[in-house]
Amino acid sequence: MCVLDLRCIGISRLASRKPAAPPVFLQCLHEHKTQKVTLLHPISEFEKAHSKAESMSNSILVTGGAGFIGSNFVLQWIENVATPLVNLDLLTYAGNPANLVTLEDDSRYRLVRGDICDAEFVAAVLRDNRPRAIVHFAAESHVDRSIADPSDFIRTNVLGTFTLLEQAKLYWSGMDEAARRTFRFLHVSTDEVYGSLGWDEAAFSESTAYAPNSPYAASKAASDHLVRAYFHTYGFPVLTTNCSNNYGPFQFPEKLVPLIILNALERKPLPLYGDGRNVRDWLFVEDHCLAIRTVLERGRVGETYNIGGNSERKNLEVVTTICNLVDEFCPDDGSGPRKDLIKFVADRPGHDRRYAIDAAKISQELGWRPAVEFESGLRKTVAWYLEHRSWVQNVRSGAYMDWIRQNYEERVQP
Numbered sequence: 001m002c003v004l005d006l007r008c009i010g011i012s013r014l015a016s017r018k019p020a021a022p023p024v025f026l027q028c029l030h031e032h033k034t035q036k037v038t039l040l041h042p043i044s045e046f047e048k049a050h051s052k053a054e055s056m057s058n059s060i061l062v063t064g065g066a067g068f069i070g071s072n073f074v075l076q077w078i079e080n081v082a083t084p085l086v087n088l089d090l091l092t093y094a095g096n097p098a099n100l101v102t103l104e105d106d107s108r109y110r111l112v113r114g115d116i117c118d119a120e121f122v123a124a125v126l127r128d129n130r131p132r133a134i135v136h137f138a139a140e141s142h143v144d145r146s147i148a149d150p151s152d153f154i155r156t157n158v159l160g161t162f163t164l165l166e167q168a169k170l171y172w173s174g175m176d177e178a179a180r181r182t183f184r185f186l187h188v189s190t191d192e193v194y195g196s197l198g199w200d201e202a203a204f205s206e207s208t209a210y211a212p213n214s215p216y217a218a219s220k221a222a223s224d225h226l227v228r229a230y231f232h233t234y235g236f237p238v239l240t241t242n243c244s245n246n247y248g249p250f251q252f253p254e255k256l257v258p259l260i261i262l263n264a265l266e267r268k269p270l271p272l273y274g275d276g277r278n279v280r281d282w283l284f285v286e287d288h289c290l291a292i293r294t295v296l297e298r299g300r301v302g303e304t305y306n307i308g309g310n311s312e313r314k315n316l317e318v319v320t321t322i323c324n325l326v327d328e329f330c331p332d333d334g335s336g337p338r339k340d341l342i343k344f345v346a347d348r349p350g351h352d353r354r355y356a357i358d359a360a361k362i363s364q365e366l367g368w369r370p371a372v373e374f375e376s377g378l379r380k381t382v383a384w385y386l387e388h389r390s391w392v393q394n395v396r397s398g399a400y401m402d403w404i405r406q407n408y409e410e411r412v413q414p
Ligand code: NAD
Pocket: 063, 064, 065, 066, 067, 068, 069, 070, 088, 089, 090, 091, 092, 093, 094, 095, 096, 114, 115, 116, 117, 136, 137, 138, 139, 140, 141, 142, 156, 160, 188, 189, 190, 191, 220, 243, 244, 245, 246, 247, 252
């Protein structure tokens, strides 16, 4: 049995976010139109009837706020900023309104369910809520899924971003002069657009040439180019952030960190692609959210800011550290150390070797730097997953299990 004293590891605030049943304060303007995306939470008449009525004018609009980084951003925003926030999210398999259940009674928060690819819907959300800024997280985000089937990535990341940009530009064009001057569209992107680094190469800076290697990275690169073009062509006030691998609470357990935590806990095999020596630069999600708020507030319009955790680690190191933490929290029951469960499996096709971010620009211009060291952030994250078993159970739907079977059963030992 695992014994976990959250007071010892300083995450009482996170631990208090106990997810429960999905909230009922959904405002549905349109039904989702396409059939391809898997909806985890079907829109019900009940949900539609419980929409919030009060005005959210002068709010910010967040897309994808029910996903991993979006949820952390929304919670951090509502805790620290007075401005109301509207969350536009399709609630695909990766979006979970239960992450935000603690905001159910907060009049400054509203969830609007719908698709960024639906121009009429996006226009209606903008018209009804009159946001003063947009922070765009919504995306398909998992590289392995993009390899298995890129089509949703092109649809949401490219066409969705285009639709959002176009409708936001129209909305912005109709604003009065003062509001136009302060309006911002912040696009959240990834370091994966820069491609792969060799061992001795300098970290990615904002001037590194784009060289995306996976369908996911290519779709994000396309969206970054569209955002850039809307600034250069129309003077639309954009900001772009390119961040490294995030980890922390609420991450869907298809990504390395939560997958390994849960497998280690359950003493299942711990799959490491290839030789396990690929390097990522790990960024604690709350540091990332603060960086986004900083760029939104003080970033120079039209600029790009790289955001990294200054924590390059080989995958094998990450997995071993997680194993040691789980061993510490859930002491040995005679089955041996969890690192013995590591299993090297077939590599990801086109697997990028190394990502590293040079975050000097955001640090020098805006004064932001990561505050959470990798080992302490990982400790908080492992503790969060151990403490939130019901959250884990809820997100592991049949569709999730299908994905795990599809991705891992066919990987043979190299
Ligand atoms: P996620 O997959 O956890 O969440 C994505 C969210 O977008 C979900 O809530 C989903 O329901 C929503 N969504 C998907 N398609 C939509 C659509 N068509 N319309 C409206 N909503 C839709 O993603 P995440 O890990 O939180 O990533 C957020 C953003 O940050 C993405 O743009 C991603 O590319 C970027 N990013 C993530 C990481 C990381 O390590 N997770 C690193 C760099 C950049």
